[in-house]
Amino acid sequence: MTSQRVVIALGGNAMTGPDGSATPQAQRDAIRVAAGHIADVVAAGAEVVLTHGNGPQVGNLLVKNEMAAHVVPPVPLDWNVAQTQATIAFTVADELDAALRTRGLSQRTAGLITRTLVDLDDPGFVEPSKPVGRYLPREEAERFVALGQNWEDRGERGWRRVVASPEPRSVVDSPAIHALAAAGFVVVCAGGGGIPVTDDGRDGEALRGVEAVIDKDLTAAILARELDADTLVIATDVPNVMVDFGTPSQRPLGRVTVAELREHAAAGQFARGSMGPKVEAALRFVEGGGSASGGRRAVITSLEHIADAVSGDDAGTVLTNS
Amino acid sequence: MTSQRVVIALGGNAMTGPDGSATPQAQRDAIRVAAGHIADVVAAGAEVVLTHGNGPQVGNLLVKNEMAAHVVPPVPLDWNVAQTQATIAFTVADELDAALRTRGLSQRTAGLITRTLVDLDDPGFVEPSKPVGRYLPREEAERFVALGQNWEDRGERGWRRVVASPEPRSVVDSPAIHALAAAGFVVVCAGGGGIPVTDDGRDGEALRGVEAVIDKDLTAAILARELDADTLVIATDVPNVMVDFGTPSQRPLGRVTVAELREHAAAGQFARGSMGPKVEAALRFVEGGGSASGGRRAVITSLEHIADAVSGDDAGTVLTNS
Numbered sequence: 329m330t331s332q333r334v335v336i337a338l339g340g341n342a343m344t345g346p347d348g349s350a351t352p353q354a355q356r357d358a359i360r361v362a363a364g365h366i367a368d369v370v371a372a373g374a375e376v377v378l379t380h381g382n383g384p385q386v387g388n389l390l391v392k393n394e395m396a397a398h399v400v401p402p403v404p405l406d407w408n409v410a411q412t413q414a415t416i417a418f419t420v421a422d423e424l425d426a427a428l429r430t431r432g433l434s435q436r437t438a439g440l441i442t443r444t445l446v447d448l449d450d451p452g453f454v455e456p457s458k459p460v461g462r463y464l465p466r467e468e469a470e471r472f473v474a475l476g477q478n479w480e481d482r483g484e485r486g487w488r489r490v491v492a493s494p495e496p497r498s499v500v501d502s503p504a505i506h507a508l509a510a511a512g513f514v515v516v517c518a519g520g521g522g523i524p525v526t527d528d529g530r531d532g533e534a535l536r537g538v539e540a541v542i543d544k545d546l547t548a549a550i551l552a553r554e555l556d557a558d559t560l561v562i563a564t565d566v567p568n569v570m571v572d573f574g575t576p577s578q579r580p581l582g583r584v585t586v587a588e589l590r591e592h593a594a595a596g597q598f599a600r601g602s603m604g605p606k607v608e609a610a611l612r613f614v615e616g617g618g619s620a621s622g623g624r625r626a627v628i629t630s631l632e633h634i635a636d637a638v639s640g641d642d643a644g645t646v647l648t649n650s
Numbered sequence: 651m652t653s654q655r656v657v658i659a660l661g662g663n664a665m666t667g668p669d670g671s672a673t674p675q676a677q678r679d680a681i682r683v684a685a686g687h688i689a690d691v692v693a694a695g696a697e698v699v700l701t702h703g704n705g706p707q708v709g710n711l712l713v714k715n716e717m718a719a720h721v722v723p724p725v726p727l728d729w730n731v732a733q734t735q736a737t738i739a740f741t742v743a744d745e746l747d748a749a750l751r752t753r754g755l756s757q758r759t760a761g762l763i764t765r766t767l768v769d770l771d772d773p774g775f776v777e778p779s780k781p782v783g784r785y786l787p788r789e790e791a792e793r794f795v796a797l798g799q800n801w802e803d804r805g806e807r808g809w810r811r812v813v814a815s816p817e818p819r820s821v822v823d824s825p826a827i828h829a830l831a832a833a834g835f836v837v838v839c840a841g842g843g844g845i846p847v848t849d850d851g852r853d854g855e856a857l858r859g860v861e862a863v864i865d866k867d868l869t870a871a872i873l874a875r876e877l878d879a880d881t882l883v884i885a886t887d888v889p890n891v892m893v894d895f896g897t898p899s900q901r902p903l904g905r906v907t908v909a910e911l912r913e914h915a916a917a918g919q920f921a922r923g924s925m926g927p928k929v930e931a932a933l934r935f936v937e938g939g940g941s942a943s944g945g946r947r948a949v950i951t952s953l954e955h956i957a958d959a960v961s962g963d964d965a966g967t968v969l970t971n972s
Contacts, residue, residue: 352725352726360856388723391718392715395717395721400714401673401674410740411736414732414733414735414736415725415729415732417732418845418847419859421763421765421823422856422857425857426855426857438823438826438829439762440760440763441762441838443743501760501761503758504830504833507830507835508830511826513829516763525740525744531752534682534744534747535744535747537740537744
């Protein structure tokens, strides 16, 4: 293969235990496995930029915020996103550096704190709808409602906090990501979709973090465009995107065009909270654009297949323009 | 001035409120002020790499760990260090980018998650002695002693956790820091002295975080050497290092040589927990080395004077080889 730039988006399952456990040891163990697969992509000759989810990790931090709120001031959600970027990035760096060294590769890993710009007038801020963190009984949830948070009655399990999930507009730090990738580093960045920041447009005013979470796959699509990547790989827990899921005509998608995949999406084939955003991210990356070295390609597949997916067109669901 | 590479180490006071408060807003307000001074150094033509302390911030995270320990698994201290790197770096990036833009400068800020290598057989691990976090009554402290932590009876105020503070050996991520600085970024890195990691030396084994905190000024000295910096600036809350402090012959040090400063240090002029490590860091950086563009220089001064200190020799305590 010729050298290509690949953005890989790792799902949360690549960073937690088989039971979803997000203890430090469970995260480290899962990341060690993921690091091997990523190193294989580097070994195949690709320049790799890595991004990742952070759902369970942010959930843990929210609990700590809540339980210590009467002793230390809670930090806003954007700070929690930043915190998960750091713990995941350095753990990935430790394990991926070892995996690269074992394969005789000279590349090393760099973890960049990454901000993603969102619009202050994004509809997500008017109607926060993304559930985060744990369920609490109503009386406990009300303490946090009093602090200005949005919590919703989710029925039997209790109340749960809901936050805005605005559209990512651009990755503020993509020039730094580009500089590191160009210098030969595997860059871990934009974790959890990036730290959401807004720009109020006034002269001299700083960007500001805002309480929200951003879909990490949608950010990955923007990042891949900004970095002029050739391939966006969305690593998930299934080898292929399925259509007619759960029916007798259920089948995995292999090679697929933008037009075909748009049609499946319009027909409601993909669940909003799971495969939907991944398909949308793949479409946004590939649609209407070629990278400097040719047509863009997006692959949705499981971690075990990412190296094959980058090297050829025979693994996973492979999306191209035509 | 000719272009020079400057490593600036910010003390905790540059990132907390006047009363030591470390709420998100107090940190943001203090960082805005610091960002102006740092931007002035960039405006003077220097290539700036920025590192910083994290004491109050880590203290807050330890409290959260403790208070939520029965619901979510506590994370090790190295994870807390990483978390503070992220929140401080992105806040600095927001404010410093605005300060750079206001001054018409094209540089932007990049925050790098940074690991610092320490020796597993460092004496610090045998006799942990660095107090961190809050005071607790004995019966509460004993819960954490049972988890394997070291807590000490500190008299009237109660018990306090003590951790290892090993010597920094090298900054694992300095090649990435160099790449970003060379590409024109102001790099925020090695916060809190860096995430302490150890290398057990076995083939294929990953580096591993270890529960410790590293003196941020000693790490800054190593970083400045590894980056071949011309000047190390240690920003603190006084304009000069003092000798004979609190006596009739008390006087500020201006220009001073390594031999003179070593003599003052040997005479016990500098307090172990405060000015001592700063003086030691300055000495370690300057001693026995010239940068590619000439002799090395270290400056210890207050934030207000850092731009003057970088441009000339008339502000702060300025250490040179001779």
